Amino acid sequence: MNNDFTGKVAIVTGSSRGIGRAIAETLAAGGTQVVVNYAKDLEGAKKTVDAIVSKGNTASMFQADVSVLSQAEDLINYTLDKYGNLDILVNNAGTTRDQLIMRMSEEDWDLVLRVNLKSTFNCCKAAIKPMMRKRYGRIVNISSVSGIAGNAGQTNYSASKSGVIGFSKSLARETAARKITVNVVAPGFIPTSLTNDLPDELKEQTLSHIPLGRWGEPEEVAEAVVFLAGEAAGYITGQVLNVDGGMVMA
Ligand code: NAD
Numbered sequence: 001m002n003n004d005f006t007g008k009v010a011i012v013t014g015s016s017r018g019i020g021r022a023i024a025e026t027l028a029a030g031g032t033q034v035v036v037n038y039a040k041d042l043e044g045a046k047k048t049v050d051a052i053v054s055k056g057n058t059a060s061m062f063q064a065d066v067s068v069l070s071q072a073e074d075l076i077n078y079t080l081d082k083y084g085n086l087d088i089l090v091n092n093a094g095t096t097r098d099q100l101i102m103r104m105s106e107e108d109w110d111l112v113l114r115v116n117l118k119s120t121f122n123c124c125k126a127a128i129k130p131m132m133r134k135r136y137g138r139i140v141n142i143s144s145v146s147g148i149a150g151n152a153g154q155t156n157y158s159a160s161k162s163g164v165i166g167f168s169k170s171l172a173r174e175t176a177a178r179k180i181t182v183n184v185v186a187p188g189f190i191p192t193s194l195t196n197d198l199p200d201e202l203k204e205q206t207l208s209h210i211p212l213g214r215w216g217e218p219e220e221v222a223e224a225v226v227f228l229a230g231e232a233a234g235y236i237t238g239q240v241l242n243v244d245g246g247m248v249m250a
Contacts, residue, residue, distance in 0.1 A: 003230035005030040009083040010229065011075060013037045013066050013123060014093030016044030018192035019142065022218035023090055023225050024048050028057040030226065032088065035079045036061040039093070066093050067114045072122035080130060088229045089127045091120040091141045091164075096194060098153045109156045116160035117167070124171060128180070137180035138229045141168045142221075143240065145188045145248045161186075165240055172238035181237040183228045188244025190216045211246035 005027065015024040016038035025048065028034045034052060036059055038045035045061040052059035062078045064071040079086050095115045097108035120141050131137030146154050147161025165184055172182035189195060189206050207215065224243045227233055242248055 003030065003227070003232045005032040005230065008032045008087040009035070009079060009085045010088035010090065011035045011037060011079055011086065011123070011127075012090045012092055013075075013119065014039070015048055016041040017048075018194065019187065019190060019218045019221050020090075020092040021048045021051075022222040023092060024059065025051055026219065026222040026226050027088065027090075027229065028052040028059055029055065030230075031057070033058040033083055035059070035075070035082075037064055037066065037075055037093070039063070039065045066091075066119040066123055069122045069125070072119065073126045075123070076126040076130070085134070086127055086130055087136060088138045088140070089123055089131075090225055090229065091123050091139070093119050094142060094144075094194070096154070096157050098157065100153055101155050104156060112156040113160050113163070116157065117163040120164055120167060124167075124182075128171075128175065131180050132175065132178045135179050137175070137178075138233075139168075139171070139180065139182040140225045140228045141182070141184050142225075143168075143184045143186040145186055145242060145244050148186055148240070148242070149248045168240075169238045176237055181228070181233065183233070183236060183238070184240040185221060185224050185228065186240055186242045186244065186248075187221045188216055188242070188247040190218055190221060192218060206247075209247055210244070214245065216243060216245055 010032045012024040014020045015036045036048045049059045064075040066072045143164045144161040146158045
């Protein structure tokens with residue numbers, strides 16, 4: 001089946017850089033009208049929009065801290081007002097505050113759970129009504145291999161990313177009758193600002209656990225998201241697709 005995105009409308013949260021930007025650009029390249037969401041990085045969001053528009057495709061941007069429900073609602077309402085529709089929601093916004101549990105503060109636990117998990121709840125809650133009314137929707141939530149296999153120093157991050165998986169499977173069951181699919185992409189190690197600061201020793205150690213012998217590219221995660229967001233994936237829901245060079249095999 002041809003994956004035709006012409007006329008489709010998508011929101012990609014946290015798409016001012018990194019994996020989110022690659023997802024926004026790849027969706028737009030297929031003809032999707034994309035809303036680029038950002039929390040603080042206006043310049044980054046402009047770059048994503050410019051990259052899309054310079055190729056003759058359609059994008060606009062909207063500032064919202066999606067970890068706050070009212071702002072997530074503003075993002076969905078902006079999209080509906082501007083484009084009259086919402087077909088695809090990609091919950092990509094995420095953050096880390098790595099620390100061994102002995103040293104992890106309550107603030108860092110709460111922040112990571114709020115940004116990674118509650119944001120996903122917030123945006124899905126706001127988007128689900130219009131999708132149900134239309135009897136169509138594609139939701140793709142970004143988890144992580146850390147949410148599947150665990151990772152020392154990431155109890156907060158892993159809990160949030162496992163939470164995204166459980167949340168997505170439950171939502172997939174709730175919404176399937178309305179032809180809405182909910183799937184998860186779990187990236188492995190992708191060089192972005194999220195992973196820049198990790199110690200070199202840890203990066204080398206991680207590399208030795210990747211069967212394909214290299215780190216992934218944001219564009220490779222984006223291709224998986226776009227597949228799940230398209231018509232061709234209409235019979236897939238409640239699934240987790242690892243994009244990790246074989247790092248985690250079920
Ligand atoms: P990144 O830090 O470059 O991008 C994260 C984006 O989320 C940024 O644009 C940031 O501004 C945005 N964001 C953060 N909090 C937000 C909020 N409250 N509201 C709106 N936007 C917010 O990192 P990335 O590597 O591109 O990460 C993208 C997603 O992929 C994240 O969910 C991350 O957990 C996941 N992931 C990344 C890797 C990796 O190796 N890079 C691996 C597994 C999963």
